[in-house]
Amino acid sequence: MIELKNVTKLYGNKKAVDCLNLNVPTGKLFAFIGPNGAGKTTTVKMMAGLLHPTSGEIFIDGKNISNDSLDLKRIIAYIPDQPFLYEKLSGREFLNFIGQVYRMPKSELNAEIDRYLELFQMKEYIDQLIESYSLGMKQKIVITAGILHKPRLIVVDEPLVGLDPSNVKVVKELFRQLVRNGATIFMSTHILSIAQEIADIIGVIYQGKLIAQGTFEELKYQGKNNPNVNLEDIFLTLCRETGETTDARG
C-alpha cells in the first residue's frame, strides 16, 4: 500500500529525512516511532501529500503521490497532531462538511455520523460549536472526520493526544477493526506501549533514517532476545547503538 523509495527531505540545510526506504503492506497497522525531531511528522506529511520529498519517490497504492495527489487524497485520511477545526461550526456541521467534500451520499453520511456519535459518546455536545469543546472532544471529532469516508489508508500523527483512558481503548479497538476490514494505518506515535499493543509492524526512525523495522517479536530478537524485554527497552537500545539517545520517552 505504501512504498517509500530513497526519500530525502531537507529543511534548509537540515536533513529531516535521510534516504528512507519503507514498505507497508495493505491491511496492516504500521507504527512509526522515534525520538523528537527524528523525522516522523515530516514523513507523515510527505505521505499525506502536504510536503514534497526533496529527492526520492512515494507510492501509495502504486501511484506516485507527487503526480496523483488529488486522486490519492480520496482514499487517504490524514489525522494531524495539531488538528484544524472550524471553531464556529458545530461538530455535526463540520462532519457534514467533510462528508460533502468527499461526496458521500447523504444517507450513508448520516448513518456513519450516527455510528461514530454512538461509539465516541458525542451525542450530548455534537450540536454545540466546536470552540466550546475540550481537547479530547476535538480529537474525537478529528478522528471521526478522518475515517468517515472509509479511507483505504489512514495516516495518523499522535492519535491519542488528549483522550481519556476509555476513549484510548475505543480508538485502539477502532483502529484494529479498520485494519481487519482491509484498511492500512500508518501511525506515528510517542506512546511505545500503544505501538507494542496494536501494531502489526513497527518502524524505528532516528535522525531521519529507518534504523529498524519488523514485528514486535522481530524487534525483540534485535534486542538481544531477552524474553522480558519491552518496546521501550528495544527502542532505547537501538537508538543508543545508532547514536546518542535523545529524549526517547517524549
Place this chain on the structure above:
Amino acid sequence: MSTLSALYRFRFRALANQATQQLDNNKLKFIIVSSSALVLWVSIFVFFHRSLRFVGPFEEIGDVVRLYFLALFFFALGVMLVISNIIINYSSLFHSPESDYLISLPVSSGRIFFYKLTESIAFSSWAFLFLGSPLLIAFGIDRHANWLYYVWTVLFSAVFIILPALVGSSFSIIIGRFLPRHRRAIVLALIGIVAIALAFVITQMADLRGTRFEFTAGWMQQFMGKLSFAQNPLLPSFWVTRGLFSAVESAGAPDTIFFFLLLLSQVLFLGLVAHWMASLFYFSGYSLVRSSRHDKKYKPTSLVDWLTHLVLWFLGRPLRLIIIKDIKTLMRDPVQWTQLLIFFGLLAIYFINIKNIPYINLQENMWQYLVSSLNLVATTLTLATFTTRFVYPQISLEGKRFWIIGMMPLKREDIFYSKLVFALAGAIIITEPLVFISSYQLEVPSFMLMHHLYVAFLICLGLSSIAVTLGVLYPNMREDNPSKIVSGFGGTLTLVMSLLYVLSIIVIGSLPSHLYYVLHRINVETFMQFQTISIIVISAIAIITTGFSVWLGLRTIRKMEV
C-alpha cells in the same frame, strides 16, 4: 454538490453561527460596533462631499480637479489593495492552519486558491465600502447624477476590487513558489517600492517650489500635471475614473460601457492567469514554503536586553524581562512591524520634505500653526490606530501561554504595568521625534513646539493606557492572530475610544491658537490666558483618562481567570 460550493456553504454557515452568537450574547456590542461604523462612514462621506462642493464654483478647474482626485484616489486604493492582498494571500495560502487542512483533503489547488481569493476580496471590499462608497456617492450627489450612475458605480466597484485581489494573490503564489526563503527581503522590497513611489511624488512637487501659490486654473493645471501618472490610460484605476465620469454625465454613454468592458475583460483574463498559476505552482510552493526553515541562532542576550535593562533600570527585573520578551516577539515578526514602519516612515518622509511643498508660506504664523497642527493630528491619529493594532492585543496574545507569566512570582499588576510601559515607551519613541521634525521644519516658535510635544506626550499616555486596559477587559485568549483579535468588539471599542480621546485633546488644545492665529478673534493676552486654561484642561483629561484606565485595568487583571 461541488467541493467549492461545500467550502463556501460551510464558511457562510460558520459566519452565520458567529453572527447569531454575537447577537445573542451581546446586543450592546453589536449596536456599538454598527453605530461606530456608521459614524465613520458618514464622516468620510461628509469630508468628500464638502471637498467636492468646494471645487464646484471654480468652473474652469472644477472638472479637472475632480478627475484628478478620483483618478488619484482609485490609483492609491488600487496600490494599497494590491499590497494588502499580497500579504493576506501569502499568509492565508501558505501559513494558515485552514490551508494545511484543505490541502490534506481531496480539493484541487485551483479551488483552494479561489476559495482563499474570495476571502481576500471580502477583506478588500470592506476597505472599499468605507473609503470608496462615500466618495462615489458624494460625487454622484455633487453632480446630480441619475440612478443609473449608482448602478454603474456598483458594477465598476465590484469588478475593480477583484483586480488587485487577483494581482496580489498571483504575486503571493510566485513568491511562495520561487522565493520561499526570502520573506523578510520581500517585505523590505515592498517598503522600498512604497518609499521610492513617494520620493517620486515629492520630487515632482519640489519643482513647484519657486511658484507662488494661487488657486487659479493655471496653477492648478501645473500642480495637477505633477500627478499625471494617475492618468495613464494603461491603469485600471483610470478606466474606472473615466467610466464613472462618463456615467455621471450620461448613464448610457459609450465611454462607460467601453471602460467597463475593458475592466471586466482584464479581470477575466487575469482570473485565468491566476488559476493557471495556482494549478501549476500552489502545491509545490506550499511544500517549499513549509520546507524552508530559518536556522538562525539567537544569542541569549542581545542589544535589546542591554538597552532595556539600562533605560528602564527603575522597573523591577521581572517587568523588564517581560518587556524584553514583548520587544523581541514584535521584532521577529516582520509582517507586524513593517506596517508600523511604512506608515510612520511615510509621515517622516513627508515631514522632512515639508519645506518643498509649494503652498506653505512659512513666514506666516497662521500657516505654521495650521500645518504643524494638522501634522500633529495625522501623527496622533495614526498612533491611535497603531496602539489599537499592536497594544490592545498584547494581553490576548499571551493567550494559551498566559500561564507562563501568570505563574511567575510577580503580582498580576506587574504584568499590566509591563504592557503599559512597553506601549508608552514605544508610542513616545515614535511620536515625539516626528512631531519635533514637523515643527522644526516648519520653523514654528519655541512655545508652539513645546506645546505640540506636550500634547503628543499626553496623547501617548492616554492611548497607551486605553489600549492596555481594554486589552485586559476584552481579551481573546483563543486567537493567535493579532489582526483577528483587533477585529473583534474590544478592538473596535479601543479604536473608537482612542479616536475620541485624540480628538478631544487636539480640539481643546488647539482652540486658543485657532481663535488667535486663524480667526483673529482674541488678542495676545487673552490667547495666553486661554492657552493656560486649555493646557490645564487637557492635562486633567489625560490624567483622568489614564488614572481611570489604570485603575480599571488593575482591578480587572487581579480577578482575571485564564
